[in-house]
Amino acid sequence: MTTNFQAIIIGGGPAGVSAALYLARANISTAIIENGPGALARAHKIDNYYGISASGIKMYAEGLEQAAALGATIIQDEVLAVEYTGSYMVTLKNTAEPLTAPVIILATGTKNISLAIEGLAALEGRGISYCAVCDGFFFRKKKVAVVGNGPYAIHEAEHLKHLAASVTILTNGKEDSLAKEAGFATITTPLTKVSGDGRLEAVHFDDGTTMEADGLFLALGTADSTDLARKLGAQLKERYVAIDEQGATNVPGLFAAGDCTGGLRQVAKAVYEGSLAGMSAVKYIRNL
Ligand SMILES: Cc1cc2nc3c(=O)[nH]c(=O)nc-3n(C[C@H](O)[C@H](O)[C@H](O)COP(=O)(O)OP(=O)(O)OC[C@H]3O[C@@H](n4cnc5c(N)ncnc54)[C@H](O)[C@@H]3O)c2cc1C
Known part of the structure; x- marks a missing residue:
């Protein structure tokens, strides 16, 4: 209805x-x-x-x-x-x-929120996306992550899970209860930078760990x-x-x-x- x-x-x-x-x-x-x-x-x-x-x-x-x-x-x-x-x-x-x-x-x-991390601007359109509906198709069977922890991020991840090989939610230091409840793998550690040779290859965290990723979808806040x-x-x-x-x-x-x-x-x-x-x-x- x-x-x-x-x-x-x-x-x-x-x-x-x-x-x-x-x-x-x-x-x-x-x-x-x-x-x-x-x-x-x-x-x-x-x-x-x-x-x-x-x-x-x-x-x-x-x-x-x-x-x-x-x-x-x-x-x-x-x-x-x-x-x-x-x-x-x-x-x-x-x-x-x-x-x-x-x-x-x-x-x-x-x-009033954005993700000010090293490397992001240079990789926009080369693995960094702001729209799962627009760009999800290009990440079929690839490894993607969504940055955010609210309902909007979950909505984006739900769209991507039907296309990508894996979807991880990165909460960037925020709590991850909503993402877990929806059944997604989560990483709560804050992000420090993204890197790749002409295309996104990795996301780096402030505890020194990295995650390989072909796509990073930003869905912060609403x-x-x-x-x-x-x-x-x-x-x-x-x-x-x-x-x-x-x-x-x-x-x-x-x-x-x-x-x-x-x-x-x-x-x-x-x-x-x-x-x-x-x-x-x-x-x-x-x-x-
Ligand atoms: C500290 C500060 C001081 C300011 N002082 C002045 C001043 O002295 N004089 C002046 O003229 N202007 C001032 N401004 C600017 C002024 O507040 C804005 O220009 C004005 O409010 C913009 O109006 P808007 O309707 O475009 O957006 P907003 O007033 O920001 O309203 C946005 C609306 O969208 C809603 N919304 C957003 N996303 C969603 C979603 N996904 N689902 C449902 N709803 C959503 C919000 O709930 C909100 O109702 C100031 C701004 C700030 C931050």
Whole structure:
């Protein structure tokens, strides 16, 4: 069974909520899926947004209330994946049935975690991947590892286990209960570097051990807009989602707004891009 909306927004910060305000007021059935405050959680006080001086948390909570009051459905959950099967199908961590909609707006902000280890950048696309669905096929019968310890990492590993000869989850110093529960081999030792002659060959750990690997898939924290966009075939601009002047990606029905599109990382820009994506999505839905 699935739950259907006309538009699903992933992210409940200024960008996602602003998009929802325009969609809900246009009588479009809209869901916001969000996983708690993003960047606003760390913004002690916003003093440079027109007419408002408030803490980030207050702004976040009041934004969601405003969207809910206009009729948007707020779903507190983590998005693990979005697939396109004639419509967009969104898989959530804690909700069994997927949600579907012809329109998705990506507004997850940006991740504040990355893996800053020696050798990683040079081997990107040469064994280092950020997308199991996109690249898993190239690692058939090979030895791969997934870096991460949350539901998103497990989701990536589940995809890879049907293709690769072996899948090990590297938690990089974090606990491994979820990975073990899912039946994966795990290594909890922190990573120090990756190496290989033109292609990934080994992962090195801070206790001096190494592991041979043909592929290393990064799935730290939760899936962000860039991860989701990449899997749907949308173009990226460096590590951000590329959008046109209407807030649309190059994939029909897929829009993006806020910090995840790069540029000025401020509430004012997130609100502008969210409003634009919301209005563009209304037009798109009315033309379906
Ligand atoms: C310390 C700090 C201080 C700042 N001070 C200011 C300031 O003074 N003025 C200013 O204008 N800006 C400030 N900013 C920047 C501002 O907070 C951001 O530009 C703004 O919040 C971006 O909005 P957004 O909607 O794009 O993303 P965010 O506000 O980051 O919201 C992202 C949303 O996506 C959700 N999400 C992410 N991944 C998933 C997933 N997989 N599943 C479900 N939901 C998901 C999160 O739960 C969250 O609801 C500050 C930022 C920081 C970190």
